[in-house]
Amino acid sequence: METFLQQIINGLVQGSIYALVALGYTMVYGIMGLINFAHGEVVMIGTLVAITVIGGLMAAGVPAVVAGGTGVLAAVVVCMAIGWWLERVAYRPLRHAPRLTPLITAIGMSIVLQNVAMIVWGRNYRTFPSLIRSESFEVAGASFTTVQVMIVSVSTLMMAGLLLLIYRTKLGMAMRATAQNPQVASLMGVNIDRVIAAAFVVGSALGAVAGVMVGSYYEIAHYQMGSMLGLKAFTAAVLGGIGNIAGAVAGGVLLGIIEALGAGYIGDLTHGFLGSHYQDIFAFIVLIGVLMFRPSGLFGEKTGDRA
């Protein structure tokens, strides 16, 4: 029972990170029907920018809170710029191209970003500077840390902010309109180009925050960390019903918990034949399962040609 509770907590923390990244996929997909393969790399760059800025400021004697804040801000700004640039340079010229074309471009862009990151930050693992003294708490035999609490609360705040943006502002209304029908939306005076760019920029900002969280949670970062994280977040988005904001959040949390429980119990279930290093396959099994039995996801309403 302790293992169960502990794995639920771990899964919840990991899941809220997936959820934040998944929102980036789902927003872009919802509006223009494109899988932005390079989103995972944007998250990775966010983590590395934060490490450089925070590490540099702390070495210069700046207090941890200020350094942390500046680091997050820098990561968000850099990622927003990359998101905007990606859309402008890579995807906008291909908006009316056959479907495979933007997908291959996205793969290409993700290779480019990964290797630029490798040239800038090197091949080695980077350690994330510790900002706060992490304390652990214990509840009913399961323990959790300050960092874990912060991750869950910050991502909840970010998601609430996104919901406000989408359902309470003019930009949000324009986004919803574009998602429903771009032609009609543009006839109503919505600037489609600007709405799509905004989706990329907002998604990248959420990704940057998620990147900082991943960094502070695992305390290390690497130029290759983005692809697996991106894939899992995409799985989360598909699980919740891609294009659906609430679905992405639910999918992320659910996937985090499935993974944690799977890793915690796979050893017992297979009598030690498969161990917890098989953790990564759960996401793919979930993905294949969802696409086979319920391609529109748990909360997706539209079905049709896309899956």
Added chain:
Amino acid sequence: MKWMNSRSAAGIALVAVALVALPFVAAMGGQAWVRIVDFAILYVFLALGLNIVVGLAGLLDLGYVAFYAVGAYVYALLASPHFGLHLPFWAIVPMGAATACVFGVLLGTPTLKLRGDYLAIVTLGFGEIIRIFLNNLNAPVNITNGAQGITLIDPVAIGGFKFSGTTQILGISLSGPQKYYFLLVALAIVVILINLRLQHSRIGRAWQAIREDEVAAKAIGINTRNIKLLAFAMGASFGGVAGGIFSAMQGFVSPESFSLVESISILSMVVLGGMGHIPGVILGAVLLTVLPELLRYGVGPVQQALFGKVLVDPESLRMLIFGLALVLVMRWRPAGLWPSSERRRELAEKT
């Protein structure tokens, strides 16, 4: 066979002479270059296999390397001291092809209903699952020897003739890589012929119909399920054979050789060359194998000369150029560098 008939017999003879001379010319730059040429042909083989799935049937497969890995490991396990088995080459290669084929159907069956980008993601996941298993199946029963991989794999031997080491044939000294070259060329010609025959066969036309419009293909009576599975199975078998040869040539396999990057490289060859067009795919495979090697040798010295030291490591620059090439080709030549005439016409009509 149209493109072959349109060329004169003299042209074919010229290509044949060039193919025979190539390993000797390459050897002047050292045996390393002969090995690079060998790999170029191995990639032609792989790219043509993937071309069946992606180019002809239009199923975007990002996990193709899984089949290559399966073939390589089947060979490695059955012809190395790891299990103490040393079966002959001609017995293992069909087994590798068959195993890869089974995996192809395994991947194909659950993904039959998926299209486009969803299929791409699922195949990508499948490739990763295979790699994770190869990496971890060393405990509690050691099957794949985990991340260390399998070493001392037997080289190809037909009868008493070994493909490793130097031998004298008719007074000409042939090195190991040069002998593999001729084996690879022979196999590549077989694969090219199979591809050519397939393309204009009933099955080939069915694949192309599915690629253009699956619903319409179904409506005119094509059994889309079987035909799509056949594409997966055939593509996978080619990958399996290529894997077996890779294993024998290298004498060593580890999960590291079968990463996602490898899948993407093979896909890039097909896409950059010209999806569904055999000469284009061959061009893509040769270009993407040889150019990075030239870069590897060129980038270091050029930086040394310009800045006095090596600023950017050639390996990352190689991948960077790969990525940029994908983006730029999709932007300016979406049909590839050497597309088939039909495809070029189609794209011209659209714009």
